[in-house]
Amino acid sequence: MFLRQIFASLILLAGLSTNSLYAESIKIGEVGSMTGSEATFGISTHQGIELAIKEQNSKGGVKGKKLELVSVDNQGKPEEAAIGTTKLITQDKVVAVLGEVASSRSLAMAPIAQKNKVPMISPSSTNPKVTTIGDYIFRVCFVDPFQGQVMAKFAAETLKVKRVAILRDVKSDYSLGLSEFFKAAFTKSGGEIVVDQTYSSGDVDFNSQLTSIRSKKPEAIFVPGYYTEVGLIAKQARKLGIKAPLLGGDGWDSTKLYEIGGKALNNGYFSNHYSKDDQNPAVQTFVKNYQSAYKQTPDGLAAMGYDAAKVLIAAMENTKTLAPKEIRDAIAGTKEFQAVTGKISIDDKRNASKPAVVLEIKDGTFLYKTTVNP
């Protein structure tokens, strides 16, 4: 009985405090994988978003009101992402939702945002399906067809290889999409896909797939997965005597990649949203501010999180009443917005068209290799 009273008063207190303290703030929702096997994606993105919001608040917020970020952790699970989105919209009454990194989870969130007519911006989900869910769903990154083309072009023109193997993650919409577009672009440019193998995220043993790939003697292997598995794959490939370079997409962008894969990753290449070595002042200011706030170098996902929040804030400033419909229209009208990861214009399919960079892995650091324009 006593316990119950304490609980009741606690709940009451919690309710009171949120209502009274933040009545004058604007709530922005965020759903991300702060824990789970893609935790660095969620944490980087979160820090990027947080930095953008802090900067805006120090300038006085939007329309005289402070911005408040409400974050939900989805543990890397699509079902949790869906629950989190519902909570943000129905309970916290956020004006917009930022998230997710992984396309599978953005696809779980998008229908909910669309149904409730709350604008959603995905910082870095590159699967084309994400924004086709409805007119309230946006992204500030490039899409898989482009990312696939970038790596196909890079393989054919820079690495000058003709025979490539694919190893894709069947559980991830991102990996499947990237593989398809890579395959189409690479065969069009005269190359040959010698073998197309699969794995499921969460697997730890890839020896059988790699043995089968090895027997076809590819000159490069395209592994558009996420960093945890890619690290293990690289290691096992080297132990099976495979010397062909590994190629991948922005799912590789994590410091954990090297922690798991180590030296086996040397001579690997992946496409990404930006390079910290880019001398553009917008990039360098961001890198400096991020480093002083979090004591680490921002990866591509942190930059994307920052940009997503920036685009949203800019759109909110262009509205009269901060009504979701107005914010949606303002985001849709974004043109030539100078962001960290390049100039962002939102096209009629609610995607951003912008350049990609290719990075080379060398002893744990990602070196800038080349930029590919759309």
Next chain:
Amino acid sequence: MAEFIQYIINGLSQGGTYALIALGYTMVFGILQLINFAHGEVYMIGAFVGYYSSKFILANHINEKINLTINGAADVSTTQSAILTGLVVIVAAMIVCAIVGFFIERFAYRPLRSSPRINLLITAVGVSLFFQYTGQLVFGSDPKAFPDLFENLEPWTFGSDDNTIFLEPLKVFVFFTTILLMLILRHVIFHTRLGRAMRAVSFNHDLASLMGIPTDRVISATFMMGSALAGAAGVMVAMTYPKVEPLMGSMPGLKAFCAAVLGGIGNVTGAVLGSFILGLAEALLSGYGTPTYKDALAFAILILILLLKPSGLLGVHRTEKV
């Protein structure tokens, strides 16, 4: 042909890791008729103990000290040094897991000893989930990279160019450790006083206690041995596949359970046999068929064996007492 042999090697090494887990499963079942679903989590704890202890050893250069006392030189780049460090880490994990196993039995299962078996089974699932989520709280749920103790160990190669077969020394080590542990277990169960007491408890718990066998102590010993095996398995798997996370125990745990049922649950040799069959089947399916259905294979085998030969390949059929 080289490809086929490589698949067989891959399969045997994968099967070896299942066997290490399945041994503990089957042992506890053999004595208590309890399917200890928390076994996969003990395996996870073993991997984490291995992770933290090897980090500790590498950070404090304890491996150099061990080397100095044994070899008279602090050179840690040798294979021998790596194996020594590996063994220290395995022993540490086995001790911690034996303690964890003791407490699981003492506080979760012993109070329910006289209740229906279904209560125990549900408790086992509860214990398993408890460890999975406590693990996320304590260790954090992001995967950790297990330190590479055997970095300098190059795989052995056979044949030339296109027909080269690669054999990792670590996998050979896992394979022979599995066989060795199986033989030790068989010896303990069939040729020692403790083993005789275990078999007596398994045969009839109440009668055994009337005959003066300290059943509680025997059951504790069984759990500690089974858990120590899981701990060793955790470290060895983490060395081969350097990724440790709190949920890593659930899938291998379930697969090892399938393997134990395939071989005849309660039968030590059967558990090892079943695990190797499962490992080989998975490797060949991934190689020649589609890896997409790899995880489904274990459960398909489980269903088939329960339909066709419920006692497993080497199991003896017991009439169920109601």
